[in-house]
Amino acid sequence: METIIDVNNLCKTFKIHKRGTGFKGAVKNIFHPTYEYKKAVNNVSFSIKEGEMVGFIGPNGAGKSTTVKMLSGILYPDSGDITVAGYVPHKQRKEYVADIGVVFGQKSQISWDLSPLDSYEVIKHIYKIPDKKYKENLERFTELLDMGKFINQPVRQLSLGQRMRADIAAALLHSPKIVFFDEPTIGIDVVGKDKIRKFIKMLNQTDNITMIFTTHDMQDIEKTCERLIIIDDGKKLYDGSLENVKKGYVSSRIIEAEFESLPITLDLPRTEISDVENNAMKKLISFNTDEVSVNELMTALMNTHNIKDVSIREPEIDAIIRDIYEGKIVMN
Amino acid sequence: MKDIISLFFAYARTGLKTRFQYKLDSVISTFAVFFREAAGIIAMYLALLKFDTINNWNIDELLFLFSLIFITYGIFIVFFMALRDFSDWIKHGDFDRVMLRPRGLLTQLVLCGADWLAAFGHGTLGIILFIISANRVGIQWNFGMAVYYIVVVISGVLIQGAVFLFFSAISFYVVETNSLKEIFYWNMRKFAVYPLSIYNKFIQSILIFVVPFAFVNYFPAQFFLRKADMAAYPEWMMYISPIVGIVLYILAYAFWRFSLRYYKSTGN
16 A cells, blocks of 8 residues: 655754743843743654554643644644645645545534534535535434434534534545544543544545544554554654554553552562652552562552552553653564 | 635625524624714714814815725725634634635635624714715715725725734734734724824824825825825825735735744644
């Protein structure tokens, strides 16, 4: 299959106005403004083949959205090259965006005061979608995304999950070749997330649409993608199969426990204790089930400490990133 | 072109639909615009009863001068509302949506931003003023004058559009531009209510060279009224409003295109 997205040494730096604190700082700022430079995207390269579905993950502020915005032609890169479907997005914006769809989980693309259907009518005009294709697509997405019940209701009355589905349909009506999903499941309940994930995956398989899916929810990726790009602090950390990451990921666990007394001592292999913000008595204990079983760890904890409360957490993206830094997950 | 017009109507339909989601608010706001502006005119009228004339302009001539501001502004907010409120478009991330659609950026902004109800308020007022005053200032209307009147109205809209296009280009660098608009547009507009010739040289040059409101109403009105104070300016200034409009708009557009690359979008 052919390469459809090609990104080379992409960089984007934001100049942030640093504000002093207090009155003195504010006055000083007027005369001597100080700036901080944040490298939002730092020398990132990757390429994606037609029909691929790639998960783009990283913690908040890692540079995911900035990358998606450069890929979709909204932001100018400082340096580096982007070619998508034969276009340079920020230079050939008008021609290029007819081929792509973008879904922002945080920002609706359809009008708050109108029904989804009203917004779709305008979209039809903007993209010059032929009547027949518009009707087909609308019927298909209404059915697949189960929108029949709310397609005529003002968007402000919809639940977040419904609004998101309406937004996804809006981005697909013109049959784009490439679709970017920027945190499409953020804030949505488990059932709603599942509907969205299933739909995205199905669409990728049946329509051969190339997709980039950013999220900080590891579950999103597990349910949809085979390939994963992890970025942190603007840099690409990992680019490879999900399988490879999962090996380390499945066996790593975190226990959150609240103790009655401190300090905590544990003598187990590869077990780390870290603090929780705002609560000195609460600790996070991360460990690997290949080396220490849950049973062993709990026994060790119970024998030596009094525990008030305990819960087991799914490993988060941060844990995976730490594993990569420590060389436990190797790019393949 | 046909396609652009159909897009304009598609936007207009949804725009009005949106406004009529809140029927009471829409009706009240239209009246509010009308009465707020009418109150300003009444205040001026009452003040003028004391003076009779200002620099030899009588009340009807002043209303004629005034009507050009309202009529051009009424049309201006049909096409340039999005540029007038462009900082908000950037702040709320709405400009991202515009960038993601396969149409010209300004085409979309110009076609989709109309505030129909406010336009209706300003426009009606302008037309009422125009009808009252145009009948009483003794203009001998002929076909050529009617055409030139339409031309100067379009030029006036274009000049104000260009001014806001400049402001919106500045929004790409600093986002918020409210004080700039306050100083360089709304205050200048207040000056433009009265004949240019009553001001000192400094304010006159601002109104001619910086924010050329003089070409929105004073010089075009002089074409129709031929008042004696025109002697202070070259006569050709009565004819160049369309050129000022077009040149200013092209300059503003070039600056806007250039500034676009500095657009930072908003963080999540």
